Amino acid sequence: MTLTAATPAFAESLRPHLPARAFRDPEPRYLEEPRGRWAGQAGVIVAPETTAQVAAVIRAAAEARVPVVPYGGGTGLVGGQVMPDGPAPVLLSLERMAAIRAVYPRENLLIAEAGAILSDVHDAATAEQRVFPLSIASKGSARIGGTLATNAGGVNVLRYGNARDLCLGIEAVLPDGRIWNGLSRLRKDNTGYDLRDLLIGSEGTLGVITAATLKLFAQPAAEGTALMVVDSPAAALDLLALARDHLGEGISAFELMHRTGLQFLAETLPDIRQPFATPPEWFVLIDLGLARGLDPAEALERLFGAGLEAGLVSDGLIAQSQAQRTAFWEVREQIPEANRRIGSVSSHDISVPLGAIPDFIARATARITGLGEFRVNCFGHLGDGNLHFNVFPAPGRSKATYAGQRGAVQQAVHDLVHELQGSISAEHGIGRLKVSDLERYGDPVKLELMRSLKSLFDPAGIMNPGAVLRQIQASF
C-alpha cells in the first residue's frame, strides 16, 4: 500500500481532534529551508497544542497512510524539514507546544516542550543561575524538538556534549500514535534498552519528540577568552592537549580559524573588528569557564606562556573585558555569515579522528587545489574533530561558473573523510541532502539495521519519508 496525499478530506478527519486554531495557513516559511535547495510541499499544516493532539494527528495519518513531516524551527541545513516530492504530507509544526513545563534548579534540569525555542530555554536556565549549554547560530529560532531530532552540536560540545548528551529523557509519539512517556528526571536508570538515544538523532523518521528533560549546569564562576596564533593545525592540537593538562574540563570551546575567514570578514562584513594587525594563517579561540578561585586571564596567560615555551604559539590576545570577549566571539560567529555572502561552491560539515586533522586539512586542500582554482575556508570545533571545510570560488569568479564541479569537490572531500575513518555529517545530520552519501560511505551492517529499525517502528513509512533513509515503498 502506497502513501497518499494529505487532502482536504484528511484535514476534515482531523477536525474532531484539534481546535480550529491548530490548522495553519500555508505560509512560505513552512516550505522553505535555509539553503534554498528545496521547496517543500504540504497538503495540510497543523500545529497541535498537546501531546494527545499530536498523537491524534499521527494516528489519523497512519490510518490514511499520509506522510508526516515534523517541523520545529525550520533551521536544519540538510533538508530534513522539507519534503519536496511524493504525496503532499501533513506538516506537523510543534510551534504551539513551546512551554517550559517545569524547572528544577536543585536537580539541575528542566522539562521543555518540543516547540520551545532554544534561546528561551537558555533564558529559563539563566533565571535560575544555571546554564543550558547547547548553543548554535540559529538559537533564536531553532526549537528543542528539532535540536534533539538532529542531535545538534555547536560550540560547547567539547565541554558539555551534544544534544543527546544533554537530554535525560523524552516524551514522544510513535508512528502508530502511541505516546511513550520517557520524561525521566533520573541521572541513572538501567532498566532496559535505551530508546531515548534511538529517537534522538533519528530526524523524525522513527517518531516525534514532544517534550524533553534537559540537563542544566552551574554557571562558571568566571569566564575568559583568548585568541592564540598557532603555527599549524598540528600545533593547535598540541595546544589543546596542553590546555587540558592545565585546565581539564574548564575549557568550554576550542575553535580553529584560518586567515581566509578573516579575509572573508574583511570583504563582506568590514564593520567586524579584525583582531590582528597582520592576519595569521591559523589561530584558535579558547574559551574558559572556571571554578571560584581561578582568574581566567591569568590562566590564559599561563597557558600562553607554556605554549610559547613549547613552540606552539607565536602571538596571542587575551580578552581583558566582557566587551573584548564578545568581540573575539563575534569573529568566530560571523564567519558563517561571511561565508554565506561569499557564496560557497560546496560546504562540508565533517569530522575525523582528532589525530587525523592535520593530515585531513593538508590533503583535502591539495585535492581541491588539484581540481581547479578555489578558495578554501576551513574552520570549526577543533576539540571535537569537527571542521567546516568550505570551498569557494576564486576571487573575481562567480559561484555559477563552478556549477559543474560541485559534485567532484564534494566527492573529493567526502572520499578523504571516509579514508580517514571520519564522518560526512558531524553535526547537521543526514536529512535529504546526504542520503546518498550515507548509502555510499555508511557501514553496510549499520545501514541494514537502520532499515530494519525503520520498518519496525514505522511499517507504513509515514514518518518523514525520504529523510535519512531512501524511501522504501511500503507494501503489506
Place this chain on the structure above:
Amino acid sequence: MTLTAATPAFAESLRPHLPARAFRDPEPRYLEEPRGRWAGQAGVIVAPETTAQVAAVIRAAAEARVPVVPYGGGTGLVGGQVMPDGPAPVLLSLERMAAIRAVYPRENLLIAEAGAILSDVHDAATAEQRVFPLSIASKGSARIGGTLATNAGGVNVLRYGNARDLCLGIEAVLPDGRIWNGLSRLRKDNTGYDLRDLLIGSEGTLGVITAATLKLFAQPAAEGTALMVVDSPAAALDLLALARDHLGEGISAFELMHRTGLQFLAETLPDIRQPFATPPEWFVLIDLGLARGLDPAEALERLFGAGLEAGLVSDGLIAQSQAQRTAFWEVREQIPEANRRIGSVSSHDISVPLGAIPDFIARATARITGLGEFRVNCFGHLGDGNLHFNVFPAPGRSKATYAGQRGAVQQAVHDLVHELQGSISAEHGIGRLKVSDLERYGDPVKLELMRSLKSLFDPAGIMNPGAVLRQIQASF
C-alpha cells in the same frame, strides 16, 4: 521452534572455527554469581580469541537454536551472566579477547577488547597521563564488555557519566553472526540511528560487544577529599548545589553515608579507622579533581565555611595528605563489604529525582520500620540520585528469620521508588533478578518497544534468554 541445549555435537560443530584452547573446562567460576542466588549451567564453554571466532560461535548457535550467554568478569549483581534453567547454553567468555588494541593519547581515547579488565584499562590510561574514570568495586575482575553491556556506574558518574557516556563506539556481533564495526574514534558523528547506545545496556540480549572505543580524560592537576557532617539528606543536597556553585565540574564524587554504615564497619571491620569520635547521623564524602592554580584543601575549606554559614554542615575533616584521602575513601569503599558481612535481608539499587531524595529516605525508612524490626543502611551516589537502600536484621537476629519478609520489604521500597518516578535499577541492570520488577513498574509502551526490538534483533531468542525480558518462546 524452541531452543535446544549446547550438546557435545554442537561443540564439535564449532571445532573448525575455533582453536582447541578456546574450549574451556566447566570451572565453577563460570557458573557462579557474586550473590549466590543462582547456579548457572553451560553445555559448552568457549573463549574465542578474535571477533571472527565470536561471530562463528554465534552463527552456529543461531543455526542450531542454541542459547548463548555472554560472559565477562562474572561480577554482575543481577544474574545477567548465569542461565539457571532451560536448555544448557553455550557460555561465551570474552576472557581471551583482553587486549588494549591501541591508545591515542592525543585523541583522549583508547580501543579495548571486550575482555580487557577494567583495572588494566585504568593502567593503560595512567601510562599516558590520562584517566579512564569508570570505577566500580569489582574493577580488578570486571571486564569492559560487561561494564558496557550493563551500562555500569560507580563513584565518578557525577563528573564523567556512566559507561554509556564514556564510550565513543563499539564493535559487536549481532544475534545472526553479522559483525558491526562501529569502533568510531569520532566525537561527533550524526550519520544515522544510534545503534551503539541500543547495544550498550542491553545486557547481552541484542548482541555481543567485542571491542569498544573509550574516552580518556586529562588527569586533574590536584585532587582533594573531605568528609562533612550534614544535618540531613536535604542539607546534603543543598551542600551539593553550593559545591557546584563554587567548583562546577571539579566535583568528582559526592557520596552520602549514614551512621549505620560506620556502625557496621565497627562491628565487622574494626581495623578500618573511624573518622569521627562521635559518629554523626549523616555525612558526605566530597572528592575534588581541580585545574592548575587551585589548591583542593583551600577550596574545601572555603566550601566548608560557606556551608557552615548557610547552616548546612556542622563538622568536617579535610584530608591533608594522600594517606588521609585513602583513609576517607576506605570508609566509603568498605561499607559494601561490611554490609555483606552483616548480611542484608534485601538490597536496593535505586534512583529517584534528586529533589525527592529526602522524601524517599524518610518514607522508605518509615515503611520498613512499619514492617518489623530492621536496620537500614542507606548510602550512595547522592549527586546521581542513586542510593543503595539496604535493609538488615535487627541486632542479634539472623537473616534467616526474615526469609518470609524479603518480598514485602522489596515491594515496599520499589513501590515508593515508583511513586516518586524513580528507577528500581539505577546502575546494576535488570539481569534475571529484576525481570518481574521491570514488568511491574516499567512504562508499558517502552516494554512493548523493547520486546519488538528483541524480536527484530534476535528472532530466535538465542541471546541471553531470560535476561531483561521474560523469555518468549520463539515460533516461526
